[in-house]
Amino acid sequence: MNNISVIHRGVFHGSSAVEDLNLERNRLERLEENVFAGMAALRRLKLAHNRIRLIDPRAFRALRQLDTLELKDNSLRDLQPNGFGRLVSLRKLDLSNNQLLALFPQVTDFFRG
Numbered sequence: 091m092n093n094i095s096v097i098h099r100g101v102f103h104g105s106s107a108v109e110d111l112n113l114e115r116n117r118l119e120r121l122e123e124n125v126f127a128g129m130a131a132l133r134r135l136k137l138a139h140n141r142i143r144l145i146d147p148r149a150f151r152a153l154r155q156l157d158t159l160e161l162k163d164n165s166l167r168d169l170q171p172n173g174f175g176r177l178v179s180l181r182k183l184d185l186s187n188n189q190l191l192a193l194f195p196q197v198t199d200f201f202r203g
Contacts, residue, residue, distance in 0.1 A: 091115040103128035112136045114160075121149040134158040138184070141165050147173045155179050162186040169193055 094116040102108075102125075109131050118140040125146075126132065132153050142164040150156065150173070157179045166188040174180060 093117055095119065097121070097125050099123070099125055099127065102126055106130050108132055110134045113140070115139045118142050119165075120144040120146075122146050123148040124151055125149050127152045129153065130155065132156055133179075136160045137164070138162045139164075143167065145170065145173060147171065147175075150174065151176050153177060158182045160184045161188070164188050167191055 092115070094113065095118060097113075097118065099122060105128050108129055111129070111132060111134070114136045115138075118137065119142060121137075121142065121144070123146045126135070126149070129152060133155050135153070135156060135158070138160045139162075142161065143166060145166070147170040150159075154176065156177050159177070159180060159182070162184045163186070166185065168191060169185075174183070
């Protein structure tokens with residue numbers, strides 16, 4: 091466990107070859123717009139066991155190669171419309187053990203293909 095509570099925009103610039111990023115077991119509470127910009131090759135992103143309650147709909151905009159996104163064991167209550175719209179390679183999404191109350195139709199439509 092680390093104590094990362096904020097990921098500042100631009101911190102991943104120059105990380106274009108990274109395919110796996112594990113940020114599990116930190117203190118993240120929110121993911122801001124374009125927070126993963128510069129990580130064009132990222133395929134697997136682990137954000138489980140944080141305190142994430144808010145994800146900007148554009149947080150994952152740069153991650154076109156992402157196929158696995160783990161968000162389990164956070165504090166998510168809802169997912170914003172179009173939040174996964176640019177994740178064209180996404181095959182696995184784990185949202186278990188959150189506090190989700192509802193999903194917008196745009197979120198579920200994305201996974202129907």
